[in-house]
Amino acid sequence: IQQVFRQLFYMINAVALNNLLLRKDVCSWSTGMQLRFNISQLEEWLHGKNLQHSGAAQTLEPLIQAAQLLQLKKKTSEDAEAICSLCTALTTQQIVKILNLYTPVNEFEERVTVAFIRNIQKHLQERNDPPQLLLDFKHMFPVLFPFNPSSITMDSIHLPASLNLDFLNKV
Numbered sequence: 001i002q003q004v005f006r007q008l009f010y011m012i013n014a015v016a017l018n019n020l021l022l023r024k025d026v027c028s029w030s031t032g033m034q035l036r037f038n039i040s041q042l043e044e045w046l047h048g049k050n051l052q053h054s055g056a057a058q059t060l061e062p063l064i065q066a067a068q069l070l071q072l073k074k075k076t077s078e079d080a081e082a083i084c085s086l087c088t089a090l091t092t093q094q095i096v097k098i099l100n101l102y103t104p105v106n107e108f109e110e111r112v113t114v115a116f117i118r119n120i121q122k123h124l125q126e127r128n129d130p131p132q133l134l135l136d137f138k139h140m141f142p143v144l145f146p147f148n149p150s151s152i153t154m155d156s157i158h159l160p161a162s163l164n165l166d167f168l169n170k171v
Contacts, residue, residue: 002054007141009042009056013063014137020066021094021133027101029109032070039064061089062135069098074112077119084123091129096121 016035020026039060046052065087072086073079087095099112099120159165 002051002056003141003143005046005051005056006054006059009046010059010139010141011137012042013060014135014139017063017066017094018134018137020063021097021101024101024103027070027098028103028105029070030105032067035063035067036071039067062094065089066094066098069095070102074099074102074116075110080116080119080123083120091132092121092124092127093129093131093133095124097133 020031020035042060043052043057046054046056069083069087069090072083074083083095090098096117099117102112104111159168
């Protein structure tokens, strides 16, 4: 069950983050607030179902950081440093793309300046990020089956002659 929810939450993360990276109309402060609220609801649900140790919540980390990026101030060099230290699960390409797509929805917000985006790129230039922008939402985690050893020892097993397993020898 834990593995199923980990896979499901990864797919939620990938589809939501990819939509955020492709749609200018959803890159705003209010969307960041809505995303963070919805993610907290998912995290509470996991906790309520005793699935908090399944790894499902960790798969949402890039989306959490993207939501926080939408909510942070984006003006000074200190803001750029804060963004760089906070957004460790996002690639440089993803951070820059979200900042480029950021669209103010009211008069109190401002567009992200080109100088600020260049400052972010300068701070993140030493990162060795993969070149991909979008997440692979078809990625599958391997299924792990726990090993439960049997209490029956091999020397106590009797093989019936009707099985025709004469080639097996007890050692």
